[in-house]
Amino acid sequence: MRTSTFVYPWDVVGDPDAPARIADLGVRQVTLAAAYHSTRALTPRHPRHRIVTAEHAAVLYPPDAARWAGREPRPYPAGDWAPGDAYRAAAEALAGAGLDVHSWVVLAHNSRLGAERPDTSVVNAYGDRYPWAPCVARPDVAAYLTELAAEAGVRPGTGGTELESCGWYGFGHLHAHDKTAGVALGDAAQYLMSLCFCTVCREGYAALGADPDEVAAGVRRSLEPVWATGSQESGWPAVEKLLGADLAALVDAWRGGVARGFQEAAVAAVRAEAPPGFQVLLHADPASYRVGANTGVDPAHILGVADGVVLPCGGGAAPAMLGPFADHRTGTSVLAANFGVVSGMGGGPATLADDAVRAAELGATELRLYHAGLASDADLAAVRAALSQLGG
Template sequence: MVISVHAFPWDVLGDDGFVDRFAQTGADAVTLAVSYHSTRAATPLHPTRRFVDARHAALYRPVREQAWAVRRLVPQAPDWTGTDDAAGEAATALRAAGIAVNAWIVLAHDTRLGLLHPDLTVLNCFGERYPYALCPAQAEVREHCVTLAGEALRDLPVDGVSLESCGQMGVAHIGCHEKTDGAYSPLVQRLLSICCCTACAASWAARGLDPEQVVAALRDAVRAETPLPEQTASALLAARHDATADMLAEVLAEVRRHAPDAPVTLHGHPDPWAVGPSPGLAPKVLPLVDRVLVPCWPTDPATAGLVSALAERVIVDAYVTVLPPTSPDRLSEHVARLREAGATRLSLYHLGLASAAFQPLLAALTKEFRS
C-alpha cells in the first residue's frame, strides 16, 4: 500500500513547515507538479502568502532555448515563483529531507499555446476550437509533449513519474467562469469531444471514412441527441486511441531516457470514450505503463467500479481529494471501498491546498487505506 500526496512547487518553497506536515500525513511520497496548467491556487498554511495566481500553463524547470529552438510550441516560464527552477529546487529540498518525489507532468493541456496556435487544438464538428486542448493527433503536439517531458525530468532525480492529460481533452473544461455545466447530456458531450482537426480527419480517411460525411453525421447526432452508428463510432474511437498510444509511446521513450528506473503512472479512465486530464484507456496502452491513476473524487459507491474495472489488468492508484465539495464524513468508507475494489495505491489531493481543518483527513485516510 503506497500512498502519495500532491503538491505544487510553491507549496514547498519558502515553507519550513511543509516537511513536518508531510510527515504527519504518514504518506510515502510527494507527487510534485513539474509542468502544470494555469490555476489560481490557495496556500492556506504558507507563512508568507495565501494565493498563487499561475496565469498560464508553465514548465517549472528552466526553459532552455536550445531545447525549444525552431519549435512553434514553446512552454512559458512562470514569473510567480521567483526562480526558473521551482520544481527542481522543491524536489531537492524534499529529497534532502528523505521524502520520495514523483514528477507530475501535465502534457496536452495548455490554453496559452492553444490560443497562439489554434490549428493544433481540438476542433469540434461545428468548427469550434477548444484552446485548452492540444490535439495528440497533431505531430507537433506529440513532439511538444515529448520535449516537455524530457525537459521536466532533465537532471532531476525522481522516484516516479505521473503523466496527466496524455491524450485528448474534451468539451468540459473547469475554468474561465464555466457556464456549460449541465447544458449538454453525457451523449452530446461525448459527440462534441470528438476532434475534427486536419490530423484527425486524415486518420479517419485512412480508415475508409469520408471526413465531410463524418462531420455532418456528428452535427446531426448532436442536434438530435442520438448516437453515431456503431461502425463509425468505433472507427473514430480507434483513431483517437491510436493517436494517444503513439504520443504515450514517444513520451515514455523520453521519460525512460531521463529516469530509467522511475515507475510511470498514467492518469487514465476505464471508459474508453473519456476525455480530459484522465483520458480513456485503450487496451494497448496498459502494458506500456507501470500503473494507472484512476479519478476517484466522487465518494458514491459507483466510483469503486472504476477501480474494479482495471484492477485485474494493471496496478491501480486511486486518486482521492479531501477538498470540498467532498463530504469528509464519507471519505473513510470511500477509501475502504476503493481498497476492496482492488486499488493498491492511493494518491491524495492536495497537501498544499488543504487548510488546517483538512490536514487531519490526509492522515486519517492514509491510516484507513493501510488498515
C-alpha cells in the first residue's frame, strides 16, 4: 500500500537531515501542512529548536494578495514559526529526497478568526460561542474556506491534497488549560453540544418548518439529565434517544445538507485550480453526524465527490471506519487508514505492521502515519521496521 506520513514545514526547514530521514522510513509520500491551526509542537531532532509555537491558525506560505483583495474573512499569514514560503521550501527539500508531496489543509478550525470575528462561529443551544469552530452554514465562512481549500491545497510541487475539518466543527477541542471533563459526555451528548444556533442555522431550522427557539429548548431539555449524571452513550440511536427521533431528523437534515454542499464546493474549487490527476481526499468519519477534524460524511456521497478519504483507524477503529465505505467504493477510490505512530500521544508504532495488514483486509488502499516530525527516534525505528516488513 502507498504510505504517507504527516509533516509540518518546521520539521524540515532548517534541518538538512530531515528529508533523508523521512525517506528512509520507507514512505513514498509526505502529507505536508499548508494551512494549519494553532499548536505547540515538539521537534525532537531539529538542530535549531525543540519547541515550535504556532500562535494562530495560518497559511504556511505567502497568501495571494490579489486573490484575497477586498475579501473577508481572509487567511492569516504565519509568524516566525513558518516564515516566507515555508511550505515550498519544505516541499522542495522533500521532493529532492525522492518523496511525493501532498498538501494538508485544515479548514473549519480557526480560533483567531472566531476571536476577531465572533459572528463567524458556531453558537450552541445555550448561546455560547465556539471561537475555534467556524460555522460552515454561513455564506461568508463557506466562501472563505472554499477559496482557502483551492489556494492552500494546490501549491507548487504538490500532487494532491488532504482536506481536514471539511465540514462541521463543534464542542470537542484540544484547548489550553482545558476544564471540560467534569461531566462525562459521550459522542451523543457532544453532538447535541455541537449543534449550531447562529442566525443562519436558526433560519435553516425555520425553513424546515421548525421554530428555532423550540429546537434550542429541546436540545437543552435533552441535556438536563446529562448534566446531572453524565452520559457515555454514543451512536445515532443514542442521539435519537436523547433528542427524540423527529427533532434529531430535522437537525440532521439541515446539517447534512450544509455539509454535503460545502464538501462539494471545496472539492470543486480544488479541482478547478489543480492540474489533471491531482488527488483530493477528505479526512472523514463514516458516521455523518460526527464533527471535528475527521468530519462526518455520507460514504456514498463523498466517494462520488472526492477521490477518497483518510480515516482514523487506530485503537481498533479500523472495522468501524473502513466497513461503511466498502459498498460504495469504485476501483479508483482511495481509502487511507490513518494510524498514530507517536507512542507518547497514544499511537502504536510497535503494532503498525499487523494493523496495516488488518486494514488492507478491510479494504484500505493506502496508509497514513501521524506524525514523523513528532515521533521519537524509537518510534521512527519501529515504523521503519514495520514498513520494511510490509515491503514499503
